[in-house]
Amino acid sequence: MSEVPDNMFSATFADRDVERVILSAMMREKSEALFFMDRLVVDDFYYGIHQELYAEICDSFKLSGNTDYISIKARFANQPRRQEVLEEIQDYAYEHPIANDNSSKLLKEFSSKRLISSLCTKVQNSLNTNSDSSDVIGILQQESTDILRSRDFLFNESCVSEPVEWVTEIQDEMDSGERESNDYDGPATGMPLLDLKMHGLQDINVISAPTGHGKSMLALNWVVHIASSNYDGRVLYINYEMNRKQLARRILAMASGVTYDEIYNRKFRSRENAEAYNNARLGLLERKNLIITGNEPKTLGTTMALIQEHVTCNNVKVVVIDHLGEIASERDEYNMEHWIKLQKYVKELKNVTTRLGVHLVVVAQQNREGYNNGLGSAGGLGRVAGTLELSRVCDCFINMYTTKDGESIVALEKNRNGESCKFKSNFDGARQRITLEGIL
Amino acid sequence: MTREYVLARECATCRDDDEECPRGMEYLNEESSTNIKIFFSRKEAKRYIYEELGMDEEEVMIIPKEEVSNDEQ
Numbered sequence: 001m002s003e004v005p006d007n008m009f010s011a012t013f014a015d016r017d018v019e020r021v022i023l024s025a026m027m028r029e030k031s032e033a034l035f036f037m038d039r040l041v042v043d044d045f046y047y048g049i050h051q052e053l054y055a056e057i058c059d060s061f062k063l064s065g066n067t068d069y070i071s072i073k074a075r076f077a078n079q080p081r082r083q084e085v086l087e088e089i090q091d092y093a094y095e096h097p098i099a100n101d102n103s104s105k106l107l108k109e110f111s112s113k114r115l116i117s118s119l120c121t122k123v124q125n126s127l128n129t130n131s132d133s134s135d136v137i138g139i140l141q142q143e144s145t146d147i148l149r150s151r152d153f154l155f156n157e158s159c160v161s162e163p164v165e166w167v168t169e170i171q172d173e174m175d176s177g178e179r180e181s182n183d184y185d186g187p188a189t190g191m192p193l194l195d196l197k198m199h200g201l202q203d204i205n206v207i208s209a210p211t212g213h214g215k216s217m218l219a220l221n222w223v224v225h226i227a228s229s230n231y232d233g234r235v236l237y238i239n240y241e242m243n244r245k246q247l248a249r250r251i252l253a254m255a256s257g258v259t260y261d262e263i264y265n266r267k268f269r270s271r272e273n274a275e276a277y278n279n280a281r282l283g284l285l286e287r288k289n290l291i292i293t294g295n296e297p298k299t300l301g302t303t304m305a306l307i308q309e310h311v312t313c314n315n316v317k318v319v320v321i322d323h324l325g326e327i328a329s330e331r332d333e334y335n336m337e338h339w340i341k342l343q344k345y346v347k348e349l350k351n352v353t354t355r356l357g358v359h360l361v362v363v364a365q366q367n368r369e370g371y372n373n374g375l376g377s378a379g380g381l382g383r384v385a386g387t388l389e390l391s392r393v394c395d396c397f398i399n400m401y402t403t404k405d406g407e408s409i410v411a412l413e414k415n416r417n418g419e420s421c422k423f424k425s426n427f428d429g430a431r432q433r434i435t436l437e438g439i440l
Numbered sequence: 441m442t443r444e445y446v447l448a449r450e451c452a453t454c455r456d457d458d459e460e461c462p463r464g465m466e467y468l469n470e471e472s473s474t475n476i477k478i479f480f481s482r483k484e485a486k487r488y489i490y491e492e493l494g495m496d497e498e499e500v501m502i503i504p505k506e507e508v509s510n511d512e513q
Contacts, residue, residue, distance in 0.1 A: 009449060010466060010474060010476075011451045011466045012466070012467065013465075014464060015464070016501070016503070046465075047508060048506060048507055049506065050507070
């Protein structure tokens with residue numbers, strides 16, 4: 001007999017046995033049924049009949065709390081094929097002992113592959129009908145994010161936590177002994193007073209101020225500190241304003257303590273300064289953990305793709321957006337109100353960074369009300385250019401302003417890791433450094 | 441109503457090339473087309489497995505067509 005030609009069978013992403021093991025486990029124990037119902041949806045199953053059985057088990061649980069074989073079989077009266085399959089699979093979970101988390105991961109993996117495969121077909125068809133390349137990229141980005149989100153939801157376990165899980169999580173930390181100083185969940189910002197209150201960088205951090213108040217400088221100070229410490233992730237600084245040389249010189253000035261002018265003029269005032277510059281340069285080259293971009297226009301799509309690529313492939317754990325208002329408009333956004341556009345950006349950025357589990361620092365410009373009104377009560381949560389959304393979703397919100405007496409203030413107005421407070425700040429423009437003096 | 445069947449097997453590439461790769465399924469296509477080949481009886485499907493493919497029921501499964509997801513058909 002001749003060999004079966006390779007192309008006679010076409011592959012698909014499914015495993016009939018795994019689907020049956022899951023259904024069987026759901027009928028074995030109510031707790032197992034709950035485990036899968038928490039993690040899977042009907043479309044994760046490939047076979048039509050398995051989809052029906054899964055949906056019926058879910059319905060039965062919701063209505064009566066029963067998921068056992070007899071109850072499910074009774075729901076398929078007069079449907080011999082369904083009853084036959086139920087009978088075939090009732091002992092499957094015993095015969096093929098696969099751990100529940102492994103079987104659900106496997107099922108989700110197949111389901112993701114099917115979705116990716118159909119996304120590829122959709123995109124190919126879209127290209128064939130001569131759609132705009134930007135529209136096609138939009139489809140790819142949106143739908144691939146959805147696929148990842150649905151898959152990662154499973155990998156990070158369900159979003160529901162029983163008390164035993166969340167209480168134990170904290171207790172485990174307690175049992176590991178006292179936290180050392182400068183040890184936080186996120187990387188330290190390098191400003192001891194701020195770290196004392198913020199407990200390091202939080203998930204979404206906003207720095208807001210009117211023009212020229214040192215927003216970028218503060219973000220860069222944090223970034224340079226993180227890049228010079230032993231933090232195990234890399235930093236991506238997405239820059240929309242400064243040209244690359246300006247940004248690079250500012251970083252070198254901060255890292256070395258040498259003035260910006262000395263670096264610009266390539267002339268050091270002392271041998272020590274030359275050495276400090278050289279050490280900072282070598283340190284940055286050696287650690288390779290600070291990635292910057294130039295100021296060429298970047299749309300939200302480009303920004304998201306940059307974040308996705310660098311987090312997935314380059315171990316980036318901190319992303320800085322400098323600044324939100326400078327994200328370039330797509331063609332379909334030209335007619336959008338500025339604040340609606342910003343609101344959309346904030347939501348998308350939050351989704352992508354939350355999904356990828358990175359710390360995000362957003363620099364945001366304030367609108368005109370944010371400027372000092374002469375009474376010393378400038379800025380604030382509601383005055384970030386156009387968007388309340390940003391202040392709503394962020395974990396920590398820093399507002400920078402100058403009082404009527406000319407004092408520079410860094411105010412921590414929202415802090416999900418503790419209390420809010422204000423600090424008097426000192427700017428060393430020459431060396432691009434900001435220091436905080438005391439809590440007001 | 442006559443029941444229809446399709447033939448499926450464990451994805452050969454996954455099985456041969458990579459033990460770590462989770463198994464996928466392959467469906468038998470019509471000759472010179474990407475449509476899945478339909479059999480109108482289990483007996484006919486069985487005959488095809490043994491006589492045309494030279495395989496046995498351990499290697500190739502006979503699955504009722506109604507069980508296969510609609511996208512595949």
